[in-house]
Amino acid sequence: MSTFWSLWVMVLVTFNLGLAFTLFVWGQRVEIPVQPDGTTGHIWAHGVLREGLRKLPLWWVLFSAALFVFGIVYFVRYPGFGSFKGTLGWTEYSKLASDRAVNIGKLQNLLQSYEGQTLAQLATNTQVLAMGERLYIDNCAACHGRDALGNHTLGTPNLIDTEALYGNDEATLMSSILNGRSGIMPPLGAVLTDANITATAHYVRSLSGLSHDAAQAQAGQTTFMTLCAACHTPQGTGNPLLGAPNLTDDIWLQDSDLGTIEASIRNGRNGKMPAWNARLGEPSARLIGAWLYARQQANQ
Template identity: 55%
Template sequence: MSTGWSLWVMFLVVLNLGITFFLFLWGPRAKIPTQPDGTSGHVWAHGVLREGVRKLPLWWVLLSGAMFLSGFVYLALFPGFGSFKGVLGWTSHGQLANEQAANTAKLEPLMQRFALYPPEQLAGDPAAQQLGKVLFEDNCAACHQRSGKGNQQLGAPDLTDQDWLYGGSGKDIATSIHDGRAGVMPPWASLGEQNVKNLAQYVLSLSGSPHDAKMAAAAEPIFKTTCAACHGPDGKGNQALGAPNLTDHIWLHGGTLADIETSIHDGRQGHMPEWDKRLSEQQIHVLTAYVYHLSHPDAGAAD
């Protein structure tokens, strides 16, 4: 804090305390004109309600004085009076660092035990699940939801099924969390509106969904010369590219005809941020096990 800001804060503190102290001393001694019946003369409800004038109760005066003194004690012990650090030398950063260090000391033995097992085995450990759930809700639930069911509007995949864009092994999941993923489905509006509609029908046919067979047949050559480069000639996708499998009934951005036409016409972009800047390697290991557990709830517990 600069000297100017420090002086300004000190001025505000002194001003507010000064006004409060003046009112505290003046209030009990203030003379309020009263009527013979002890009221101020203010009436409501056609005289039914009259404003009375009474002295402040002793308990209120004593309590207010104690609160006023506690304010001075606080300013002496803790920072608050300009740049004065307080007698105790307390800082929020220091308290946070101490609490983090204490928490780390408690977690370290547990983390060392977790490191002995691969994510696939650690996924069954109740302690790892508990910690992983906290990490997931703090960092991943904003997109994937607390349940892990994903969000089609954001293009965040469902993590509770066994359909994986980039692979579902412990190593693949750890890489996704650590490095992030960037998926791009290019727009194909240049193919023409009719071809986009035909392709949407062909994509529906790949999963056995109701479709227009004539339009799908017309789009098959286009799919195999254009879309197959990423999704494969059979439409089963490519995990190396993050191209989804089109032959199942799991859709990242929705599986209605309108959704599919939009995906083909406008393209899609997805971004999974990297978490290695926020989470430690140990935390990523536990989080990987938890994500694996979401789709493998019966995974064996670590011995």
């Protein structure tokens, strides 16, 4: 708060509190002329209503005085009087920080109680699944989709099918999440002619039993064995060590049309899965792992 606004608030507070207090004191001492009939002489409704005069009840006076004391003590102890911080040093930030610390402590205890359980064991716990789903939606859904079915536009894998780029076992899954992955398919546009690329794409489609030109596919097979088999294996079944996808199962990172496959060959692909260890930590990441495991089981 700038000095001007701080002073402005101080002036307003002092003026309002001072005015209210002055009225409070003055109201009890001021002499109000009383008529012989004991009223103030104010008359309404043609004399039916006449204003009497009573002293304020003691409880009301004491209660109001207590409120003034409370107000002043508050302004001394807590922030509120301009930029004066209050003698207690209380801030919303410190309150937030201490509330957060309490919550983190609770979470830590909960996560500790899950230690040593496999994903399969964790996946039987509904509380784990609820937290895992929430964490998944916050951190992963943007790329892998709300239902973990993957996204062809982004080239992200389905996480709950039987096929995995790197492997479906617990250690591999957790390593993918905690350390991230980077699949590298080199661009081959410079070493292949367009006709070559098209022929190879026909061959790739034939591997998954998709419609293709048989003669083209046969020509493409030669290129595939020379340039692609090293990573995707001669059968095209993929290599989990490289994250090279199985090309024979009709499960795709990108779309499976001829043009998209040609683009993969020509320009390469580099699917990047960010590492989550720093942001989530292993105990929280395992909650997501458990949720994915449960979804995988339900999906089979």
